[in-house]
Every structure is written in structure tokens, then in C-alpha cells.
Amino acid sequence: MITVIGLHNPQLLPDALRERVLGCDLLVGGARHLAAFPETKGQRIAIDARVEELLDRLVATHAAGKKIVVLASGDPLWYGIGATLRRRFTPEQLEIIPAPTAVQLAFAALGEPWNDALLLSAHGHPLEPVISRLLQAPGRAAILTDTCNTPGRIAARLLAAGFPDCAAAVCERLGESRQRIVRAQLSEIREQSFDALNVLVLFPPATATEERPFGLNDEELEHDGLITHLEVRAVALALLRLRPDSVIWDLGAGSGSVALEAACIAWRGQVYAVERDRSRVERLRQNLERWGNTRIQVVEGEAPQVCEGWPDPDAIFIGGSGGQLVELIDYCTQRLQPGGRIVINLVTLELLQTALAALGAHGLRTEVRQVVVSRSRPLRGQTYLAALNPVYIVSAGQPEEMDVDV
Incomplete structure (x- = not known):
């Protein structure tokens, strides 16, 4: 049995544990820990960078039936020597005695x-x-x-x-x-x-993002009229199939509506949002300041050039292409992580055909949905439904990843 003792203040160590330290055949620990027990009669080894050599020595000493004590700071199993010892010894061979951690x-x-x-x-x-x-x-x-x-x-x-x-x-x-x-x-x-x-x-202060539910109304965001509307946004985000730790690219981010909602879902991930129009970048930053989210990195510039230093994404949303849709798709398919999704919002048939051809050229399976939304409006004391412009939503991924309908 190897006794692993976590130390807080060596002077407060219980007598029973102090006796184990003083009576062991081999005492192992950092130089600061060893210095606290100068009266130990057994051999002493200071822990340094030669960890594998130390483990070999401990295995041999343990096999010989010697008494071994290892000193550590706080809890040896929390960023300590305990995890290292478990590489060579079973739980039954270790007696872990923790102290309060730092x-x-x-x-x-x-x-x-x-x-x-x-x-x-x-x-x-x-x-x-x-x-x-x-x-x-x-x-x-x-x-x-x-x-x-x-x-x-x-x-x-x-x-x-x-x-x-x-x-x-x-x-x-x-x-x-x-x-x-x-x-x-x-x-x-x-x-x-x-x-x-x-x-x-x-x-850090609690942010509004931590306190609000998913789903921002269009009126809650600063925008110039060009925005991914709430209903369309919800469908696009569902098709991206985000995880809590997803890395997401939002290309042509506009007001940041998709980036903000994506960051709520990928709460342990990271969102990279690029927008080339300076006035929209300012509105995007205003929305981030209002709703608070440090997981969104905003870049003013042209995609895909500004994407070079970004980590490979698990999901890509293209809300605007600046006339470079084919170039964007070519670049995104090269950078997309295995199992990742690309979702593109389009409003014209010509761009829809262009997107499907470009995605198909890279062997991706595509699905198209048309989202038509009508919202209630008052009319002389009554209510009618006013239609928004229809939007085509293209989702793409590897064929095996697209078999499950969303």
C-alpha cells in the first residue's frame, strides 16, 4: 500500500499521519514538502520532471514490500500526483488522504x-x-x-x-x-x-444571456430591416444540429441574430461572426453588448479571407455571400469538421440553384425547405395574417449525416 497524504499545513498534520511519514522507507514529495519533515529516516525523493523514472522506482519499491509515503498539496487527485500514480497503481494499492485544496x-x-x-x-x-x-x-x-x-x-x-x-x-x-x-x-x-x-x-457579472430564454424577437435586436426572422432562425438553428461545445461560423452575420441564438445553444462552444458592412457590424456589436455574450467573436471583413485563423467549424451558417457564394461553399467544405453541417438561407431561385450545384460538386447531400411565415396584424379592430417573404433554407452534410430528419 502506498500512502498519499495531502498537506495543507504540515504542522497541523495528525500524529498518526506524522508517524507514517517519519516511519516510512521511502518518502516522496516536492522539495517544499520534504523540507517540512527533516527528521524522516527513510530515503527521500524530490518530485521533478523525471516522472517516469520516479514511477519505475515506486513500482520496484512497492513490489519489495517497503513502506512508501507520497506527499502532495491539498487533494492529490485534483491536478495532483494522485492521477499520475493511478497510471501504474490500482485504487486498491493507494490510500489517498486529502487535505483542503488551494x-x-x-x-x-x-x-x-x-x-x-x-x-x-x-x-x-x-x-x-x-x-x-x-x-x-x-x-x-x-x-x-x-x-x-x-x-x-x-x-x-x-x-x-x-x-x-x-x-x-x-x-x-x-x-x-x-x-x-x-x-x-x-x-x-x-x-x-x-x-x-x-x-x-x-x-464576472452574470450576463443577460444567462438569464433569458432562447428566442429573440426581431424587435429586440438592432437591425436595418435585413434580419433572419425569428421563425426562419429557429428552423436554421435546428438544421445546424448544434451541441453545447460546437464551433460555429456565421458568415454574413448582419445583426447577429443567428450568432446570438447559436451561442445560447453552444454554451460551451465558440461562435465566429463575420460581416463586411461597417454599419451592420456596429449594430451587431450593440446587440452583443445588450444581450451579453463573450463566446461570440465579431470580425469586420470579407469571408472567406478572414476565416483563415479560425478553428475548423462543426457548423456553418451562411446568411449572406456578397456575390461569392460558390467561393464560400468551396472554402467551407474544405474546413468543415467531419459530421458537420452547412446551412444557407436564400431568397432567389437562381441562388438556390447555384448553392445546390456547388454543394453537390463536393459530394454533400442537400435538403431544401421553403419557409413561409405569416404574422398576425390588427385590421380595423380585427386580425389578419401578413406574409413575410419566403425563404429557402438549404442544409448540407455528408450523406450518412443527413439520414435523420430534423
């Missing part, structure tokens, strides 16, 4: 609940996936940092990516006599330096 201590020091917090680690991990997760789910969050991915660097990257300049806190040396809590705006955190042992906590 995140628990941070929220306790702040007096803030954390049952709904997003918990991430940039400690020894690439920063980009952390930034991506924070942009996808911009709620209360705690991030473990290190000397490379410091609070200042994380704050700078978040703000550059459009994350709100929200309230934040850096909690240093938690549980020690030198504990320090710094509360500030994220932009202020960006300019400061902190002790290497810290946790960064973010408190």
Missing part, C-alpha cells in the same frame, strides 16, 4: 460560495485551453497558476480575448502566516506581480 482555501478566505465555480489549472499546463474554457463559460472561476502562467499573464490574455474587466482576487500563501488576499479589477491584476504560490479567482 481553491477551497481561497474561497474560504474570500468568504464566497464556490458550488457553481469553474475550477481550472494553468500550473504546469498550456494556457490556451484554460483561456478557451473561461471564454466559453464566463462565470465564477478559480485558476491555479505558476511562475510562467502568472495572474498578470492570465489577466492580460483574457482581456485581450474580450473577457470582461471583472472583479478578481489573488490569494497568496493560503493558510500560512504570510497569507495575503488582493482584491482588484482584472485590468489591475494584469499590472501586478504576486507570490508564486497563489490562486486567481474571477467574478
